[in-house]
Amino acid sequence: MTATTASAEPADEPPAHPVAGAEASGLEKNQVKDAQGIVTVFVELDLPTTRDVAGSVGPQARGLSNAAGAIEKAADDVVHSVSDATELYTAVNSVAGVAVAVDSAELDALAARDDVVSIKPIVPKERTSNAGSNAFTGATDAWESAGATGEGQTIAVIDTGVDFGHASFNEDNTWGAYPETYAGNQAYFTDEVSWPQGKVIGGYDFVGRDYTGGYTASPAAPDANPMDEADQICEGIPANIQRGSGHGSHVAGTAAGWGVNADGTTYTGGYEGVDESVFTGLEVGPGSAPDADIVALKIFGCAGSTAYAGAALDWLADPANEIAQSVTVVNMSIGSTFATVDDPENAMINALVDAGKIVVVSSGNSGDTTDVGGSPGNSNSSLTVANSVGNTFELEGALVYTGSTDGEGTVYAGQYSIAYTFPDGVPVGPQEIVTLTPGDLAYNSGCTAYSAQDAARVAGKTVALAAGATTPRSPVDPRLAPAMPLLPGPTGSCSRDSTRSSRLACPATHGSPRSSSPDRARPSCSTTSRARASSPSRTPPPGSRTTTPWV
Incomplete structure (x- = not known):
């Protein structure tokens, strides 16, 4: 498949003059050099694009068609020069090249071609x-x-x-x-x-x-x-x-x-x-x-x-x-x-x-x-x-008590968390504060597995992670350190964020704007959306690099 449009070729129109392409020296293999199995890559070719040609001869049908045809032919040669390559698309207008899914073992052969400028991984969007x-x-x-x-x-x-x-x-x-x-x-x-x-x-x-x-x-x-x-x-x-x-x-x-x-x-x-x-x-x-x-x-x-x-x-x-x-x-x-x-x-x-x-x-x-x-x-x-939380939403916060819940607590602002699943339509209410067995920073940050006793204490509760007092970005508030409830991350792992903030707040309230689709059967095209959404579990395709959907 190509992204150019079909057009007639007037017989009296002169062919396009050659346009200098990208330098083929300094071949880039970058992140794909150590890849294993099937990889999806974009193979850039040392050929002028239709846009290059239009800059020299104008948008004339024959000139553009000649440029597109040359790229398509080279792309076809690339695909057929290696075994089991699947062409996704050929680019002829912006950058000359072909997107292919190919065994990583074939990348060296592609890189050795004189008409190949670079081979770059296509990251799934x-x-x-x-x-x-x-x-x-x-x-x-x-x-x-x-x-x-x-x-x-x-x-x-x-x-x-x-x-x-x-x-x-x-x-x-x-x-x-x-x-x-x-x-x-x-x-x-x-x-x-x-x-x-x-x-x-x-x-x-x-x-x-x-x-x-x-x-x-x-x-x-x-x-x-x-x-x-x-x-x-x-x-x-x-x-x-x-x-x-x-x-x-x-x-x-x-x-x-x-x-x-x-x-x-x-x-x-x-x-x-x-x-x-x-x-x-x-x-x-x-x-x-x-x-x-x-x-x-x-x-x-x-x-x-x-x-x-x-x-x-x-x-x-x-x-x-x-x-x-x-x-x-x-x-x-x-x-x-x-x-x-x-x-x-x-x-x-x-x-x-x-x-x-x-x-x-x-x-x-x-x-x-x-x-x-x-x-x-x-x-x-x-x-x-960058995404932002609109002023029609309510931010979560943590109401933190120091020592006892009898006095007035302090509310610390929070953010919507990718690690917390909110009950649909139900604001998060007051949470019980628990104190864990004193331990080192790694233990109190949830980077090492908790004891069975502490694991039972935090089960089913909304808790926050402690962080080191030496963190320069956010000094520890001494009022929080003695009484902060803690939340272990996934067993055996530790998020970088556990050392970024001295007070990762517990969610306290959650605002969710109304649904604004006039027809539930149709896709929504509203200018508002839910404050958050949960992602279903998924199994990534073999050999690909995927990301958690941004929600």
């Missing part, structure tokens, strides 16, 4: 969380004071797709009601779409429904329909693989949805000079740029992770694709934690920014885990956005 409000982010102020509602802008959403029949995107839905099941309704998700559909002016599905990023053996099956797939459409996919749950529609709605009235119809009341109470009273609030258009690029199946972010980025770099060229902003609420800056998608993002597009990427949205960043948010030219 996950969906990231999405929450907040236009008032909290200041979008309503921008509407009012500057009239900046997104008019004239086009936002490409690279995600799980977009439900372009939803009232937040389409006032006059002609695509039909969203199905309750996939069986018997496949055409709804695969038939070619006549664009525009409301404010969604184009799109593409690079993977199909069954692709899971390696959690199952189902390969990508691209089609021209980027319809988002709600959880009920995932029938037949193993239940332990995390669902997309309408993530792309939610992101698109947050970016540019019109909003939905309480009766399920499209909000048409305007955005400038409107009291904020009007928006908070909607079933689905408007996006930050409600007058912008949307392009839906679907790189996830209905469950799992993806290796196809690069395919979507390359699609956007096609100089002959009018829809791609109309895009001014690219949104990627996806990523992977602890990835390196030489992720191949980062070079593609840099190419898009060089072409004048703004690429907005989530930046390590892994809840309250510190020092987590990932790709493609760590690309040099992307505009990265």
